[in-house]
Amino acid sequence: MIPSASDLLVVEDLSKSFTLHLHGGKRLPVVAKVSFAVKRGECVVLGGPSGVGKSSILKIVFGNYLAGAGHIYLSDGERFLDIANATPREVVSARRRLMGYVSQFLRVIPRVSALDIVAAAARDAGLAPGAAKNRAENLLARLNLPERLWTLPPATFSGGEQQRVNIARGFAGEHRLLILDEPTASLDAANREAVVGLIAERRAAGAGFLAIFHDEDVRARVADRVLDVSAFAPREAA
Amino acid sequence: MNSSLLSAEGLSKRYGAVEACKNISFEIQEGEALAIVGESGSGKTTLLHLIAGLMAPHSGRVSYRGRDGVRRDLAEMSEAQRRALMRADWGFVHQDSTKDLRMNVSAGGNIGERLMALGERHYGRIRASAAEWLARVEIAEDRLDDSPLTYSGGMRQRLQIARNLVTSPRLVFMDEPTGGLDVSVQARLLDLIRGLIAEMGLAVVLVTHDLAVARLLSNRILVMKQGEVIESGLTDRVLDDPQAPYTQLLVSSVLAA
Numbered sequence: 001m002i003p004s005a006s007d008l009l010v011v012e013d014l015s016k017s018f019t020l021h022l023h024g025g026k027r028l029p030v031v032a033k034v035s036f037a038v039k040r041g042e043c044v045v046l047g048g049p050s051g052v053g054k055s056s057i058l059k060i061v062f063g064n065y066l067a068g069a070g071h072i073y074l075s076d077g078e079r080f081l082d083i084a085n086a087t088p089r090e091v092v093s094a095r096r097r098l099m100g101y102v103s104q105f106l107r108v109i110p111r112v113s114a115l116d117i118v119a120a121a122a123r124d125a126g127l128a129p130g131a132a133k134n135r136a137e138n139l140l141a142r143l144n145l146p147e148r149l150w151t152l153p154p155a156t157f158s159g160g161e162q163q164r165v166n167i168a169r170g171f172a173g174e175h176r177l178l179i180l181d182e183p184t185a186s187l188d189a190a191n192r193e194a195v196v197g198l199i200a201e202r203r204a205a206g207a208g209f210l211a212i213f214h215d216e217d218v219r220a221r222v223a224d225r226v227l228d229v230s231a232f233a234p235r236e237a238a
Numbered sequence: 239m240n241s242s243l244l245s246a247e248g249l250s251k252r253y254g255a256v257e258a259c260k261n262i263s264f265e266i267q268e269g270e271a272l273a274i275v276g277e278s279g280s281g282k283t284t285l286l287h288l289i290a291g292l293m294a295p296h297s298g299r300v301s302y303r304g305r306d307g308v309r310r311d312l313a314e315m316s317e318a319q320r321r322a323l324m325r326a327d328w329g330f331v332h333q334d335s336t337k338d339l340r341m342n343v344s345a346g347g348n349i350g351e352r353l354m355a356l357g358e359r360h361y362g363r364i365r366a367s368a369a370e371w372l373a374r375v376e377i378a379e380d381r382l383d384d385s386p387l388t389y390s391g392g393m394r395q396r397l398q399i400a401r402n403l404v405t406s407p408r409l410v411f412m413d414e415p416t417g418g419l420d421v422s423v424q425a426r427l428l429d430l431i432r433g434l435i436a437e438m439g440l441a442v443v444l445v446t447h448d449l450a451v452a453r454l455l456s457n458r459i460l461v462m463k464q465g466e467v468i469e470s471g472l473t474d475r476v477l478d479d480p481q482a483p484y485t486q487l488l489v490s491s492v493l494a495a
Contacts, residue, residue, distance in 0.1 A: 021483035022490060063472060065479040088472040089267065092457045109432070109454055110425040123436065 003073050003080055008177055008208040009038040009061065014070035014084065016053070016060055017234070029234035030056045034070070036227050038177070043199065043209040043222050048229040054212050055104075057229065058179050060084070061210060062101045063091035074098055074177065096124055099177040102170035104185065106154060106162040114140065114157075115150040118168045125173030132172070139168035143194050159186040171198055178202065180211035184218050192218055240309065243268050243409060243441050249288050249298035251281075258284040260465045261298070268408065271435055271442040273456035273473060275449060277488075280462040283413060286445045290330060290411045291320055302327075305408070325355045329402030333414035335394040338401065339386045345372065346382040349401050356405055371400040375430060392423035396430065403434060412444045416451055428454050449492055453477055461485045 003010040014034040020026045031053040038044045046054040059065040060083075061072055067084035074081050076098055081090060095101075100121075108117050115136050122132035140150055143164040154162045163186045170178060184192045192215065199209060199222050213219040219226070242265035251259040258281040266272055274282045287293040289300050291312045300312040305327065312320070324330070332338050339348050349368040350358075358364055369379050375396035377389075386394050395415065402410060415431060416424040432455055435442055446452050452459055452473060459476045461469040461484070469482040480486045 018479075019481075021486050059478070064474050066471075066475060066481065088458045088475070089270070091472050091475075092270075109429045112425075112429050120433075120436075 003037070003075070006039045007037050007073070008040050008042070008075050009210065010071070010073040010080070011036050011057075011061065012071040012073070014057070014060065014072065015068045015234070016056055016065065017068055031229065031232045032234035034229075034232045038208040038210055040176075040206045040208055041203045042224050043203060043211065045219055045223040045226045046210070046212050046229050047219075047226040052229045052233065054229050055181055058101070058181050058210065058212065062099065062179055063095070064101075077176075096126070096173075098175055099179065100125075100170045100173045100175040101179045102167055102181060102183045104181050106166040106169075108154065110155055111153050113151045114145065114154050114165045114168075117154070117165060118172050121169045121172040125175065135172055135174075136168065139171055139198075140165070142198065143168055144191055160188065160191065163187060164191060167195060167198075171202070174202070174205075175207065177208050177210065180209060180213075182212050182214060184213060184215050196221055240265075241303075242266060243270075243303055244289060244443075245301050245309075246289050247299050247301075249285065249295045249300070251284055251288060251293070251295050257465045259288065259295070262460075262467055263298075264460060264467070264470070266409070266441050266443060268441055269439040270458065271440075271444065271456040273444045273446060273452035273459045274462060275446060275452050275459060275488075276462035277447060279464075281465040282445045282447075282462050285462070286411055286413055286443060289443065290328070291315075291324070302409075325352065326405055327408050329405075329407040329410040331395075331398055331402055331410060331412040331415045333417045335386070335391075335398040338398050339394060341385060341387050343385070344383045345377070345386055345389070345397055348386065348397060349404050352401055352405050367404055368400075371404050372397075374434075375400045376426070390423075392419050392427060395419060395423075395427060399431065399434070403438065403440075406438065407440070409441045409443070412442060412446075414446055414448075415444070416448070417446070431455060449477055449489065461488065 012035050015032045017027055017029040020028060034057060046057060048054060056065060060067050063083050070084055072083040074083055074094060081094055083091060118136035118139060119132045122135045123129060145161060145164050154165045167183050184195050196218060244266045247263050249259050249262045262285060274285060276282045288295050301309050302312060303309045346365060346368040349371050350364040353364050353367060369382055372379055372382055377393055377396055386397055389397060416427050444455055456473045459473040460467045463484045469476055469485045476485060477489055480489050
């Protein structure tokens with residue numbers, strides 16, 4: 001398959017298994033022959049039951065898990081980089097310039113303020129310190145994080161508040177591709193609404209999304225397509 | 239063809255019958271942070287000393303591309319050249335700050351000394367730089383004239399960082415920079431180091447046994463065991479999806495890294 005100009009991400013014949021060396025080398029197949037594409041401005045949602053490999057696919061696309069086989073072509077507007085076969089350096093660069101990731105849980109250095117965490121992500125993507133701070137403030141405000149919390153480290157925040165810092169951090173880089181792993185799971189209706197708004201805005205600017213949403217309402221509103229990952233279940237060798 | 243800042247090729251080092259490093263090769267680019275992890279005795283500190291020119295390998299070579307763009311073999315440099323490199327282009331942050339700091343000289347003097355070694359003679363400028371760097375590492379300016387003997391462990395470590403960064407080096411070696419400090423002090427120090435690396439575009443080679451520190455500070459990682467690099471790659475990839483049996487053991491033995 002040759003990626004076309006409107007393709008942002010093309011995943012082709014991707015397979016993954018874990019080998020558990022501490023458990024007698026047991027092999028745990030995760031997914032096999034995963035193929036799909038995300039176009040610019042498109043939101044593709046991964047569906048299927050728990051344990052089917054949705055999060056693993058997101059992590060492989062982000063370079064966090066090693067691809068066993070296949071290709072992950074990510075466009076920078078001119079060329080495609082195959083994340084599945086890229087050097088660590090190329091992946092680091094792609095994360096700065098091209099793709100962001102919002103995990104299910106916030107993981108940060110303790111004792112760093114919420115605002116600094118988000119601003120640092122914007123600086124990593126190339127923004128000057130002043131502009132990065134502005135964007136961070138803007139995002140935290142849009143996600144309804146009370147201003148009195150901005151200068152505090154998120155460790156003592158509620159789950160929902162931490163998750164909003166996490167989302168702000170993910171959006172701060174304004175990447176072409178954003179990977180979201182259940183970002184709205186711990187949010188109330190008003191904040192889910194804010195996230196839906198942010199997604200719509202970035203899509204209008206041409207960004208593509210690859211996401212997991214368990215929330216039916218959010219999923220129905222943002223997904224162009226739901227891809228059932230069960231279709232890529234590995235066949236157990238007899 | 240080789241655009242790296244520092245390049246290690248086939249480094250080996252023996253202590254008697256013990257092979258501390260076996261045929262290790264890697265490169266560091268400008269602005270890249272590489273962590274070397276492993277348990278005690280894995281050879282990671284020996285490797286750091288080999289690439290920093292503090293120890294000679296039995297075989298292999300280390301080369302460094304200077305500010306003039308010329309790549310030079312460390313072993314072929316004169317002692318004076320190597321010293322100049324260490325003063326101007328490189329920094330070395332030790333776990334034990336007393337190895338680097340001069341305890342009978344004021345904090346300001348400790349920072350200023352590196353500048354004077356580069357030829358700066360203007361007292362006002364030296365003092366201003368020292369004060370500025372003390373502030374950057376979050377030490378109150380009124381402690382400028384105090385001896386590091388009066389500093390806490392965390393402050394000494396920050397002073398050591400200021401002393402090493404005042405000359406705007408391109409490459410900094412760090413040996414367990416947060417080791418031996420209270421956990422409460424470690425977090426701020428890690429954030430400080432991370433900020434400085436990003437701000438100054440520093441290349442860093444970091445030796446640590448703490449996988450959480452490696453995750454926070456590095457882009458790439460080398461996992462060492464008995465003198466060999468058994469796995470390498472993107473830091474979060476190696477820690478979250480380790481391939482080698484030993485890396486899986488290392489990662490799974492840590493409490494919530």
